[in-house]
Amino acid sequence: MKPSRWGLLTLLRMRSDASSTLESEARIPVERATQALADHLTRHFGVRTVRVRVLERRPSSRYGELHGLYEVENARSQPVVTLWMRTVQRRQVVAFKTFLRTLLHELVHHLDYEWLKLEDSLHTEGFYKRESSLLHQLLDPAADSASASQD
Template identity: 55%
Template sequence: MRFAYYQRLSPAEQRIYRQSDAVTEVPLRTPATLRPRVEGVREALLQEDRAALQAATQSLARALTERLEVAGVEVEVLETRPSNDEGELHGLYTWAPGQRPRIQVWMRTAKRGRVVAFRTYLRTFLHELCHHLDFLWLELGASFHTEGFFQRESSLFGQLVPPSAGVERSEAADTGKWSTSTRRGRR
């Protein structure tokens, strides 16, 4: 199934969309060895320590990109999510010519200022990382939200978090996800 916006894409973009949609997994070698880094992210989030959370998330990003043999990405953890009438911005991936790719993630909800749930935070980070992987691992000219894209995000999450792990509270407050990616220059 293709999302409705597919029809508005150029033929070249439709080809990239189909390529993205065809890849449903990001296989990791020995993913269990990355779980201590994931636990570091969880602990820093529970302690509400932005600097420690940024360091732990950067460490996880470095380990993932090294394992997938792609260039690294800078991670920036910010406090309260920006919001508008469409919802809250959970994460942002940017890559401008001549600059290092960057992932920004926010650790607090806009409405109540609460620290986001661990699973929500990790999924947001992995979502933005998947944009990075679209460009460098899959070597696509653009990064579209396709079913394959969301399956790749889930594939990473499933390898990093055992099925019963990671739920410390209801995540109902983390609705209204607004995530985007930008890449200046070549699409």
């Protein structure tokens, strides 16, 4: 799967929109931009869309912080990806790369079920390779397109 098939210009615009809205610290525009990016990616893979919720401060407990969450009530309900845009301690907006990696982490769970038809989506080496591959392609799709054209 090469970014040229993803609609490179559309993808670059969506990534830029998500990054700049995150910097604005405005939750609703961040949620909209993130939803648009998630919609684009799920359409690319031919799977049903997810509903993206962006909330303010991450929940935490003595076990750690929650960065994102993938939830499905039942087979017919729309899956929900919840992301948090602020750190617990300092209440700062998270870095865009961290936010994007968290979105992709939750979308990989979705793709494991919907696209790969796995029974479980476990945090295996393969899971993290899929996540990293998507992140790399989204952070530098032009480089991936250039290498694809040389193949």
